[in-house]
Amino acid sequence: MPGSEPCYLEADVSILVDSSTRVLVQGATGRFGQIQTKLMLDYGTKIVAGVTPGRGGQEVLGVPIYDTIAEAKAKHSIDASVIYVPAPFTLDAATEAIESGIPLVVVITEGVPVHDAMRIRALGARHGSWVIGPNCPGIITPGQTSLGMYPPSTAMPGPVGVASRSGTLCFEVTKLMCEAGIGQTSCVGIGGDPVIGTNFVEYLKLFEKDPETRAVVMIGELGGGQEEHAARFIAEMSKPVVAFISGKTAPPEKRMGHAGAISSEGSGLAVDKVRVLESVGVRVADTLDDIVRLTAEALDGANR
Amino acid sequence: MMRLYEFEGKLLLAQNGIPVPRGEVASNPEEASIAAAALGDAVVVKAQLLVGGRGKAGLVRPAATRAEAGSIAAQILDASLSGQKVQRVLVEERLQIAREMYASISVDRLAGSPLILACAEGGVEIEEVARARPEAVARHHVDVLKGLRAHEALQVAKTAGLAGDDAVSFSRFLMQLYSAFCRMDAYLLEVNPLVATTDGRLVAADAKVILDDDAAFRQPFLQGRRDDAALTPLEREGREKKVSYVDLEGEVAIMGNGAGLVLSLLDLVRHYGARPANFLDTGGGASRTKARDALTLVMKKAEQDPRVRSILLAFSLSISLPEDAAGGVLDAVAARPPRVPIFAVVHGTRAEVGEEMLRSVGIKVFPSIQEATRAAALAATRSNA
Numbered sequence: 001m002p003g004s005e006p007c008y009l010e011a012d013v014s015i016l017v018d019s020s021t022r023v024l025v026q027g028a029t030g031r032f033g034q035i036q037t038k039l040m041l042d043y044g045t046k047i048v049a050g051v052t053p054g055r056g057g058q059e060v061l062g063v064p065i066y067d068t069i070a071e072a073k074a075k076h077s078i079d080a081s082v083i084y085v086p087a088p089f090t091l092d093a094a095t096e097a098i099e100s101g102i103p104l105v106v107v108i109t110e111g112v113p114v115h116d117a118m119r120i121r122a123l124g125a126r127h128g129s130w131v132i133g134p135n136c137p138g139i140i141t142p143g144q145t146s147l148g149m150y151p152p153s154t155a156m157p158g159p160v161g162v163a164s165r166s167g168t169l170c171f172e173v174t175k176l177m178c179e180a181g182i183g184q185t186s187c188v189g190i191g192g193d194p195v196i197g198t199n200f201v202e203y204l205k206l207f208e209k210d211p212e213t214r215a216v217v218m219i220g221e222l223g224g225g226q227e228e229h230a231a232r233f234i235a236e237m238s239k240p241v242v243a244f245i246s247g248k249t250a251p252p253e254k255r256m257g258h259a260g261a262i263s264s265e266g267s268g269l270a271v272d273k274v275r276v277l278e279s280v281g282v283r284v285a286d287t288l289d290d291i292v293r294l295t296a297e298a299l300d301g302a303n304r
Numbered sequence: 305m306m307r308l309y310e311f312e313g314k315l316l317l318a319q320n321g322i323p324v325p326r327g328e329v330a331s332n333p334e335e336a337s338i339a340a341a342a343l344g345d346a347v348v349v350k351a352q353l354l355v356g357g358r359g360k361a362g363l364v365r366p367a368a369t370r371a372e373a374g375s376i377a378a379q380i381l382d383a384s385l386s387g388q389k390v391q392r393v394l395v396e397e398r399l400q401i402a403r404e405m406y407a408s409i410s411v412d413r414l415a416g417s418p419l420i421l422a423c424a425e426g427g428v429e430i431e432e433v434a435r436a437r438p439e440a441v442a443r444h445h446v447d448v449l450k451g452l453r454a455h456e457a458l459q460v461a462k463t464a465g466l467a468g469d470d471a472v473s474f475s476r477f478l479m480q481l482y483s484a485f486c487r488m489d490a491y492l493l494e495v496n497p498l499v500a501t502t503d504g505r506l507v508a509a510d511a512k513v514i515l516d517d518d519a520a521f522r523q524p525f526l527q528g529r530r531d532d533a534a535l536t537p538l539e540r541e542g543r544e545k546k547v548s549y550v551d552l553e554g555e556v557a558i559m560g561n562g563a564g565l566v567l568s569l570l571d572l573v574r575h576y577g578a579r580p581a582n583f584l585d586t587g588g589g590a591s592r593t594k595a596r597d598a599l600t601l602v603m604k605k606a607e608q609d610p611r612v613r614s615i616l617l618a619f620s621l622s623i624s625l626p627e628d629a630a631g632g633v634l635d636a637v638a639a640r641p642p643r644v645p646i647f648a649v650v651h652g653t654r655a656e657v658g659e660e661m662l663r664s665v666g667i668k669v670f671p672s673i674q675e676a677t678r679a680a681a682l683a684a685t686r687s688n689a
Contacts (some may be wrong), residue, residue, distance in 0.1 A: 126449065135588075195416045214566065
């Protein structure tokens with residue numbers, strides 16, 4: 001299937017990013033970008049440069065700003081880029097990052113047109129860049145680095161890998177986990193839009209390979225077929241998976257006509273996702289509290 | 305996502321080079337009659353609705369004379385289907401049909417690319433054909449970086465069961481359709497039936513079009529479009545205020561920042577024995593104005609719907625600043641005292657600031673989502689007892 005091949009990113013610990021990851025911020029000079037840049041710097045993220053067309057030569061909180069990524073790369077080594085650029089310009093920014101050879105591109109922006117998202121995804125696959133998002137909070141490897149705006153107080157180092165379609169719901173889940181003393185290897189918001197850069201299953205593959213991750217929490221949602229698609233791989237996984245699917249009681253998503261019903265996997269209903277996941281051994285939590293309980297049980301089981 | 309009426313979809317398709325039947329929109333029987341006259345009397349009168357099933361409901365009917373077109377329009381304009389009243393009809397020329405086929409292009413979410421479906425049999429339920437005879441439906445994912453090549457389109461036509469010149473004509477139609485799909489920022493373009501007329505033209509006899517609202521900044525059509533009869537008044541207001549609002553029936557009105565978060569609130573409200581009155585997602589980054597507009601909408605729901613007994617608010621602050629999220633709430637409450645109690649939870653960066661601001665106007669703030677939701681649900685169901 002086009003667009004699902006991952007690229008080869010090796011981080012020393014956890015998935016995709018760690019304390020050594022050198023980060024570029026696209027859109028650091030905007031009001032929002034500046035706030036987020038500060039939060040990342042405070043967390044310890046190694047932000048080496050920023051790119052905003054027209055602002056080359058300026059500085060934001062000590063981070064040098066360049067007009068283009070090529071200019072930034074002439075002075076700095078860059079492992080990843082975080083994009084805060086407004087929706088009308090996000091395709092341009094992502095294209096530049098991917099074609100510059102940056103292996104990891106995190107597209108935070110909400111409201112990116114789906115046709116642009118399809119192009120970003122295809123470009124990422126063609127050039128071997130791992131694209132997270134669009135419309136995501138980013139990725140955090142607690143205690144090491146944060147690319148995006150994961151609230152620092154809601155994540156801590158530990159043995160559980162977390163991947164979620166929803167940003168704010170993910171923060172709530174990891175907050176509850178922290179309160180129960182269960183930390184995370186990495187938490188990634190994969191993106192809430194219908195078309196995202198990298199499918200759910202690819203993150204599960206990374207967590208399965210990651211020696212620090214002993215269990216995985218996946219937070220899904222009604223709509224689309226990401227969870228069902230991931231189920232096939234989950235059946236082969238050695239590590240336990242706990243899932244929570246929001247929208248079990250929501251009104252059914254509007255069907256995209258006849259073509260939508262047969263082009264995507266399954267019905268998109270939350271209850272069907274739950275059924276498919278349970279059939280491959282996923283422990284599916286009914287409520288937010290259950291997630292913590294099931295995760296603790298899964299970790300105990302993984303210890304034996 | 306914006307679903308268009310048939311007449312709107314056809315207008316856009318025509319602008320993008322796709323042949324459609326000649327037709328006129330009419331909102332009353334006189335207009336329908338005049339339209340029929342302009343089209344040569346023998347026409348089809350079609351209800352304009354955003355739900356399917358109009359054919360089966362008798363809301364698409366032929367007329368032989370302009371007078372008949374008028375009287376049929378009168379009947380159709382009185383009807384409702386799935387809660388939608390017919391406000392307009394499309395009066396169209398009757399095509400001389402040699403063959404009916406099917407072609408659609410949609411965004412395949414999982415593959416992350418456009419999917420073309422084509423079938424030599426049209427005018428039928430494509431799902432049933434796909435189920436009964438999957439080999440009859442041609443499927444092709446388009447590489448968006450390359451586009452649709454002519455030889456690929458021809459292969460699709462052949463797989464769909466066409467041959468020779470018919471296959472070539474169909475493939476050219478597919479190329480035009482794909483081009484329109486991209487230029488319109490469409491989520492779905494479904495032509496069913498795609499009619500081959502007796503004089504050798506391919507015409508989109510019916511068109512289902514869904515556009516991507518996120519592309520409004522570059523799609524003048526999306527910017528200009530206001531009216532949407534499928535939405536309730538509050539849903540329409542939600543669209544204007546750029547929040548995701550869906551009317552439901554229940555006792556606890558809800559708002560939050562983030563779709564997954566709000567969906568889980570809906571589930572949690574039910575878990576605690578009450579029903580959600582609505583869905584409202586402000587989006588991850590709620591600005592002050594957006595937070596204010598969102599709560600105002602929720603309070604209007606509480607005012608208009610007597611079943612609503614409490615309001616539940618959840619903010620997860622990372623993009624949103626407490627001054628914006630909570631500030632917007634304060635603005636809303638200052639302008640419009642709430643009719644029912646408000647229960648809230650605020651988490652994330654500098655949450656304490658947000659919590660204090662909400663408490664200052666009498667909102668009951670809880671440390672966890674579960675506690676806030678349980679309190680909102682209890683308040684709602686207890687007052688009904």
